[in-house]
Amino acid sequence: MMEMEMEMEMEKYSTDNLVQSVKEDLFSASADVYSYMSSCAYDTAWLAMIPDPRQPHRPMFPGCLDWILANQNGDAGFWVDQDHLNLHHQSVHLNLPSLDSLTATLACMLALKKWGVGSHNIHKGLRFLEANMDRLLIMQQLHGPPPEWFSIVFPAMLELAQSQGLEVYPHSPASLEALKNVFNQRETILQGIKRSSIPGPGPHPLLAMYLEALPAGYKNLPEECILGHQSEDGSLFQSPSATAYAFMATGNDKCMCYLEALVQRCGHGVPSVYPVDEDMIRLCMVDHLSRLGCAEHFAAEIGSVMERAYSNWVAQQGRVPGMNNVAHRMYEDSMVFRLLRMHGYRASPSRFCWFIYDDQMLSNIEENRGFFKGAMYSVYKAAHLTFSGEDELDKAGTFSRKILEKGLLCCDPEDGAEYFNDLQIEILHELKLPWLARMDHIEHRKYIERSQRGYGLWIGKTSSIRLSCFSHKIIRHLAQRNFTARQTIYNAELEEMKRWSKDVGFANIGFGRENTAYCYYATAVGSCLPLLTDLRKIISKCSVLVTVADDFFDEKGSADELRDLTKAVQRWEGEGLSGHSKVIFDVLDGLVNDLVLGSSCQQGPNYMKKILQGIWSETFESWLKEAEWSRKRHAPPINEYLRVGAVSIAIQAMILPACFVIGPVLPWNSARYRKSIQLLMVTTRLLNDIQSYQKELETGKLNMVMLYMRENPKADIKDSVAYITEILDEKKKELLELTLMNDGNDPPKEWKKIFLATLKAFQMFFNSSNAFDSPTALLEDMSFAFYDPLVLHDAPETSRVLSESLKFPSELKNSKTRNPRKSTLMKFQKDVIGHGLIPSPSENKKSSKQFSISGRVHYPRRSSSYMVTSVMPRHAAGIVFSM
Numbered sequence: 013m014m015e016m017e018m019e020m021e022m023e024k025y026s027t028d029n030l031v032q033s034v035k036e037d038l039f040s041a042s043a044d045v046y047s048y049m050s051s052c053a054y055d056t057a058w059l060a061m062i063p064d065p066r067q068p069h070r071p072m073f074p075g076c077l078d079w080i081l082a083n084q085n086g087d088a089g090f091w092v093d094q095d096h097l098n099l100h101h102q103s104v105h106l107n108l109p110s111l112d113s114l115t116a117t118l119a120c121m122l123a124l125k126k127w128g129v130g131s132h133n134i135h136k137g138l139r140f141l142e143a144n145m146d147r148l149l150i151m152q153q154l155h156g157p158p159p160e161w162f163s164i165v166f167p168a169m170l171e172l173a174q175s176q177g178l179e180v181y182p183h184s185p186a187s188l189e190a191l192k193n194v195f196n197q198r199e200t201i202l203q204g205i206k207r208s209s210i211p212g213p214g215p216h217p218l219l220a221m222y223l224e225a226l227p228a229g230y231k232n233l234p235e236e237c238i239l240g241h242q243s244e245d246g247s248l249f250q251s252p253s254a255t256a257y258a259f260m261a262t263g264n265d266k267c268m269c270y271l272e273a274l275v276q277r278c279g280h281g282v283p284s285v286y287p288v289d290e291d292m293i294r295l296c297m298v299d300h301l302s303r304l305g306c307a308e309h310f311a312a313e314i315g316s317v318m319e320r321a322y323s324n325w326v327a328q329q330g331r332v333p334g335m336n337n338v339a340h341r342m343y344e345d346s347m348v349f350r351l352l353r354m355h356g357y358r359a360s361p362s363r364f365c366w367f368i369y370d371d372q373m374l375s376n377i378e379e380n381r382g383f384f385k386g387a388m389y390s391v392y393k394a395a396h397l398t399f400s401g402e403d404e405l406d407k408a409g410t411f412s413r414k415i416l417e418k419g420l421l422c423c424d425p426e427d428g429a430e431y432f433n434d435l436q437i438e439i440l441h442e443l444k445l446p447w448l449a450r451m452d453h454i455e456h457r458k459y460i461e462r463s464q465r466g467y468g469l470w471i472g473k474t475s476s477i478r479l480s481c482f483s484h485k486i487i488r489h490l491a492q493r494n495f496t497a498r499q500t501i502y503n504a505e506l507e508e509m510k511r512w513s514k515d516v517g518f519a520n521i522g523f524g525r526e527n528t529a530y531c532y533y534a535t536a537v538g539s540c541l542p543l544l545t546d547l548r549k550i551i552s553k554c555s556v557l558v559t560v561a562d563d564f565f566d567e568k569g570s571a572d573e574l575r576d577l578t579k580a581v582q583r584w585e586g587e588g589l590s591g592h593s594k595v596i597f598d599v600l601d602g603l604v605n606d607l608v609l610g611s612s613c614q615q616g617p618n619y620m621k622k623i624l625q626g627i628w629s630e631t632f633e634s635w636l637k638e639a640e641w642s643r644k645r646h647a648p649p650i651n652e653y654l655r656v657g658a659v660s661i662a663i664q665a666m667i668l669p670a671c672f673v674i675g676p677v678l679p680w681n682s683a684r685y686r687k688s689i690q691l692l693m694v695t696t697r698l699l700n701d702i703q704s705y706q707k708e709l710e711t712g713k714l715n716m717v718m719l720y721m722r723e724n725p726k727a728d729i730k731d732s733v734a735y736i737t738e739i740l741d742e743k744k745k746e747l748l749e750l751t752l753m754n755d756g757n758d759p760p761k762e763w764k765k766i767f768l769a770t771l772k773a774f775q776m777f778f779n780s781s782n783a784f785d786s787p788t789a790l791l792e793d794m795s796f797a798f799y800d801p802l803v804l805h806d807a808p809e810t811s812r813v814l815s816e817s818l819k820f821p822s823e824l825k826n827s828k829t830r831n832p833r834k835s836t837l838m839k840f841q842k843d844v845i846g847h848g849l850i851p852s853p854s855e856n857k858k859s860s861k862q863f864s865i866s867g868r869v870h871y872p873r874r875s876s877s878y879m880v881t882s883v884m885p886r887h888a889a890g891i892v893f894s895m
Contacts, residue, residue: 027497030490031309037484038297039313045293048479051281054112056080057119058224058253059271059282061126061259071127073271075280080120081130083281089136090144091120093284104355109144111152111162117141118169118180125176134178141180146187150404150506153190161222163197168225202230204379217241217337218383221249224257237264246270249337250285262683292344295321295351296479300467302354304491305456305498309691321348325359342367342387346394353397356754356761361398361405368407369836381415389413389439399744399749415442434468441619448744448775451499453537453797460491461803492802502536503798505545509552516602517595518556524563530790531555534776537797538768550670551766553603558631558662565635566642566713568592572641581632584625600628607669620672622661627664634660650719657716658693662702668764674762684750685759691747692767696774698740702733703778707785746773 025033037043051553058341060076061070071077073286084091121137124130129701149263153157158166168190173180182188219226220241238258241248244268248254259267294317301307305316309484345364352359354369367373377384388411390392416439455757467479508531513528566575569592577593580586587595604624608617636655639649648656668689698716705717714722720732727735751768758764776783785788 027490027493030253030486032877033486034490035310035313037486039310039338045288045290046278046283047815048293049278049283049288050093050479051079051083052093052252052284053080053083053116053117055252055284056282057091057116057123058256059275060123062256063269065263065268067894073275073280073468075275076282077123077127077129079280080123081133084120084133084136089140091116091137109140110150111148111158111166114141114145114148114475115162115165115169118166118173118359121178122172122176125178138178138180144694146182146184149182149187149194153193157197158194160380163194164222165225167195167198168227181601183285186706195607198227201380202227207379217249218380221251221254221337223248223254234857235264238262239264242266245287247286252282252284252286279769286332289344291320291324292348293479295348296467299347299351303456303459303463304487304494305453305460306487306491309490309494314355318352318357322352322357322359325352325357337375339384339387342384343390345389346387350390350397353752356752358753361408363395364394365404365408368404368411374411377415381419384415385419385439386435388415388444389435392416393442393447397748397752398745400745402745410825411442413492423871437462438468446775446779449779451537451776451793451797452539453502454793456491456495457796457802460488460495462857464488464804477865491755492804495802497799501545502628506532509549509556512553513556516599518560518599521560521592521595523568523592524566525559525785527559527784528556529794530558530784532799533790533794534773538773538776539765544674547670547673550607550673551667554666554669557596557599557603558666561632562635562660562662564592565639566711569639571639571643574636578632578636582629603669604628607672624669630659631662631665633763636874638713642711644763647714647719650723652698653714654694655721658690661693661697663696663770664689667770671759671763671766674760682757682759684755684757685763688747688750688759688764688767691743691759692770693739693752695743695747695771697741698736699774702740703780703782704785707782713827744771803879
């Protein structure tokens with residue numbers, strides 16, 4: 013009821029009020045980043061166990077003991093991190109007991125038992141364990157090995173509890189078997205860590221990080237070894253629990269000072285990591301608001317945060333990476349790099365890609381991939397922004413994907429969604445679809461729905477470290493309102509576009525593809541552009557016109573009709589046209605006139621009109637040329653095909669009119685504009701050709717795939733597609749650099765956003781099939797974007813996310829096999845791992861020379877080389893690139 017009342021109260025506030033409230037909460041000078049950190053029950057319990065050095069019969073931090081007494085889940089009897097406990101009152105689905113609740117509950121019971129208080133709390137904790145431990149252990153065993161942290165910490169907590177007279181071991185044969193597997197897993201992990209030798213004092217860093225939870229045989233260390241990884245702040249890896257144990261074992265003054273400073277700064281419910289990089293927390297704010305789709309409201313604040321981040325990045329150039337907490341360093345550096353690039357700053361990936369050249373570190377990551385999962389997730393996301401020539405980032409992306417996929421092979425995504433933690437859900441989402449193929453509006457929706465627990469900052473020792481303020485109701489309400497407002501606007505604009513298409517005669521023209529809805533969908537949801545209605549309508553109308561005219565040249569028009577229409581466009585006079593030709597020209601003429609009348613171009617309306625007429629004239633000429641090739645069954649040389657095909661994809665015709673609407677200055681003929689638009693024309697043409705060659709072959713129209721085979725007789729379809737894909741990937745990297753970086757004499761930022769949105773739209777349409785030509789391929793996504801309301805508290809979060817992330821074939825869902833676990837893994841490999849790790853058996857048989865990277869089969873490069881020139885003879889310098 014309180015939740016509903018608060019939601020109703022927030023409905024009274026305007027969006028501006030909500031934005032101002034968030035600014036004060038997150039970006040004001042008085043904002044305290046530690047107030048965003050969730051209290052960790054496990055680490056708080058270890059501080060509560062420390063005896064006061066002056067009065068050993070009393071706790072050193074009695075306030076931590078009081079926190080434990082006050083923060084048990086009163087209904088269920090378990091302890092867990094504070095952000096999880098708070099959500100108990102918001103959604104029952106988010107309060108499922110989990111593995112981290114077992115370790116936290118055991119640690120809190122140990123603290124209470126040590127000081128002889130809270131017998132009622134201990135009793136409730138024992139009842140919780142008796143009711144839930146068997147189920148959680150058995151279900152975890154069914155879904156693969158437990159997380160590494162659990163296999164280390166849970167056995168230690170059981171052993172400590174048993175030594176203090178707490179009867180906590182399970183009794184059923186099935187749960188005892190599961191527990192035995194956890195203990196065996198602990199030994200396997202510890203032995204693996206010991207084999208991964210890292211130079212430096214003391215035990216392996218991964219062992220020292222879990223100092224309080226190591227078996228007795230690993231703890232009998234001299235003081236200098238225990239403190240071998242102590243930081244300048246007195247902590248072991250900024251871990252309160254490990255530092256608490258080190259202090260109890262050694263009495264080290266620096267440890268004590270760290271612990272006292274921790275409680276003084278954070279209160280008696282301590283976080284699982286301290287201290288934190290406050291600038292890093294602010295970057296997380298930027299990331300979170302951007303992923304929620306709210307960044308447009310905080311442009312100035314985000315700009316300030318990114319400027320400071322870049323200054324810090326430059327100041328730390330040349331820093332030598334240390335071995336202490338190296339995974340966390342990789343995570344932070346790769347995240348900062350990704351955000352800097354997304355905001356136009358130049359940053360080198362060598363800051364975090366150094367591990368690619370360190371065989372010992374690669375082996376360490378492979379051997380202990382569970383501990384590096386968060387780091388590899390962040391590195392993989394950073395690798396989406398690889399520029400041309402950045403081989404180290406390419407390699408880091410390939411390696412990190414392999415590590416993430418291996419980790420997910422141990423999980424079963426179908427049989428128990430609630431056993432997937434937040435990071436696994438994010439990894440599943442990240443691996444499913446290339447970043448360039450994701451539509452921003454849909455990404456915002458999915459993130460809003462799956463991030464109700466706040467922002468996952470880092471994977472802690474026993475749970476995710478969360479910035480709990482980010483689940484604050486005001487921020488969530490702002491994100492929901494923002495998304496719903498966009499959805500309403502998009503819905504109305506789509507209906508308007510449909511009416512326009514009908515009014516001008518396109519909706520019932522009788523041939524080709526009537527793709528008004530698809531054209532608007534790609535324009536609206538591809539990139540989070542400002543809410544400029546005119547911009548979306550212009551791009552959508554031009555795209556619909558291109559689709560209809562292209563189909564007329566491909567399918568419907570006679571040779572005479574096509575020549576007459578092209579000549580009419582060249583002289584910009586429609587007299588003498590009739591039928592479909594007249595409809596197409598009239599729509600074109602009306603669009604251009606409307607644009608010129610509504611423009612504020614400083615060079616004058618006639619200047620703008622002449623540019624647009626020239627671009628459309630070249631586009632129609634290219635369509636005519638391709639139609640003549642098809643009629644004559646002529647196969648042009650690849651050079652000539654690309655010169656014409658880069659124009660016939662009609663990118664300039666679709667987006668340049670919208671660029672003119674944005675600002676009064678037209679830098680369309682600058683060198684960087686020409687290079688950007690040339691790359692965009694080539695990449696979109698090749699994306700189209702890779703997925704549409706079969707359809708065009710059936711209609712007698714050649715494209716790059718077939719022409720490559722014609723000029724390379726020994727090549728087959730796969731050879732051709734692999735070769736073109738290799739070139740396409742390189743061109744996309746070049747274009748990505750031009751659209752993301754803020755260099756001198758650039759086109760306006762808004763233009764570059766349109767370029768990137770266009771690339772993403774084509775990547776979406778032609779990612780793994782020709783979705784643009786399918787009448788049903790995008791209907792579900794369109795409903796998701798324009799019509800379906802947000803799903804928040806009325807369905808389990810993980811189940812919703814997994815149902816979208818992994819859509820297994822129905823015939824496999826219902827199949828009965830002797831090994832359900834193997835069947836599930838086969839389905840998982842088919843839908844996710846097949847994007848980049850495991851080549852199919854048939855591929856292995858066909859050629860021993862091919863190999864698989866990032867979901868594509870690659871072949872040895874052919875020796876052919878092509879040069880393309882003069883793609884736009886009158887309106888650009890031309891495209892020159894080698895293949």
